Amino acid sequence: MAYRETEKMRLRKAAARQRIAECTYECVAEGGFRNARITRIAQLADVATGTIYRHFESKEDLFAEIFRQATQREIAKVTKALATPGSATERLEKALRQFAERALKGPVMAWSLIAEPVDPKVEEERLAYRKAYAGLFEQAIREGIEEGCIPDQNARQSSTCLVGAIAESLVGPLSPTQTNLAAAKETENNDQLVNTIICFCLQGLTGIRR
Amino acid sequence: MAYRETEKMRLRKAAARQRIAECTYECVAEGGFRNARITRIAQLADVATGTIYRHFESKEDLFAEIFRQATQREIAKVTKALATPGSATERLEKALRQFAERALKGPVMAWSLIAEPVDPKVEEERLAYRKAYAGLFEQAIREGIEEGCIPDQNARQSSTCLVGAIAESLVGPLSPTQTNLAAAKETENNDQLVNTIICFCLQGLTGIRR
């Protein structure tokens, strides 16, 4: 017996794995899963293409892991926004704003997480993601109904409408940011846009003019 | 000179072209553009793969034409709904219902037209489609603002929210039909679903509880 994995090596391998993951994230944020090539990721991470396969079973597995990591971050943000004090409507507004602002900052990633067609293993992750998301908004809507600040309705269906209105407005094919990237960078415009969307969403939810 | 294209041949070729187009539509309606293989289309149309290239420059061109044909149909339906008599709100409700019901009938095609990532030439067609669509809803919202039944707002942004809420609810990854196809076939459920969405959309637009 002349070689056994030592702590040092374990750390180094973990670091390499992490670096690959980060570069994959970068690639996806740039052009979506579809345009994230293994060779490009290897280049960015400064390893050989084969090395990636020593750390991940396949491209699909790698993507699934990146998807999971990315969504966990998003979910955490929205969860936090919903945990602040205030009425359900106020908390929902915070959460929607959080969601919208995150999406505006990284529209390609947001689109990849929400709508880009992906391989089955990644789609599985998306299922978990959407359940978590829908669950969060749904729960908040239910609380609003109990509190009386939101009229009785199908919370699940309404939460889907919320996500759809935001997603389409910010990252969808009808989005103004797709055709006018320059304008999208003007923070004022973005604030304006987010306000309009949130107004629409909260009115849709409550039926109360704001 | 021993051969010249005759009327009979012109018709036969037109028929073949049409058949190819129809089979392509079928393929796309089944699994989106991504899964529409030339070989499969050729099989369905009962021609050799090479024949397709005698009628269309390339796969991209074929898809672009199918996209155009499909969207023209959709636009026509919504245009018609918006041309009926009644207040802007009433006409919008009819149009949204039309849109939603069409999408429910062919969710894969609806998704392909609205959101599926496609090649540049097809994307160009989509640009025209979305302009037409956004234009129709926008126009109706503007009329509503003038009539006084809809409060002043950014008509363009609101129309995007409308499309997003419907698209996500019916054909998006959060759609109930995606996870529960059996239930989606129950017409009652669908009516219920469409009503909830339209309620959300009209409240979002008007801020008036219905």
Added chain:
DNA sequence: GCTATTAGTGAATATTGATTCATTCTTTTG
């Protein structure tokens, strides 16, 4: 320093699916 073991490499291979083109089949006309 030596050897066993694992990590890393990247050119070669495999796969998938669009596109081509030499060949065959049909139609038209004298």
Added chain:
DNA sequence: CAAAAGAATGAATCAATATTCACTAATAGC
């Protein structure tokens, strides 16, 4: 019917990438 022109065919080719694997480099323990 024969010749000319076009239409149709589908196996072969091409292109784009994911994946493999024979080989090299690095590390651990003696």
